[in-house]
Amino acid sequence: MNIPDDLKYTKDHEWARDEGNRVRVGITDYAQSELGDIVFVEFVATGTEVARGDSVGTVESVKAVSDIYAPLSGTIAEINDALEDSPELVNQDPYGKAWMVMIEMEDPAELDALMDAQTYDAYVAQEAK
Secondary structure (H helix, E strand, O other): OOOOOOOEEOOOOEEEEEEOOEEEEEEOHHHHHHHOOEEEEEEOOOOOEEOOOOEEEEEEEOOOEEEEEOOOOEEEEEEOOHHHHOOOHHHHOOOOOOOOEEEEEOOHHHHHHOEOHHHHHHHHHHHOO
């Protein structure tokens, strides 16, 4: 399982990459492997204000439909339109081409509440038991 060191993680298996006043968000390698083949994604509209923990979209796989949650509060600045035509990218490249939304951060200090890679790895190991 791939858990990049330069990202922050949530208990709901989203990752967040700090990009200045914005954060790029996607689902983790663990999440995509648990979901199976991704067949559809849908996101809220750009400009939508979200609070930490709000749903910013859904991912549908052959197994289930799952919400994608905002790891922090802010405004949806961008969505990854490429996933509408190629949802399988989530399985192929969850930390790269399959980023999901870009959030303009309301309070960058919220990043400190997220898990680092080592903590997330331990969390996943515990959850898998």
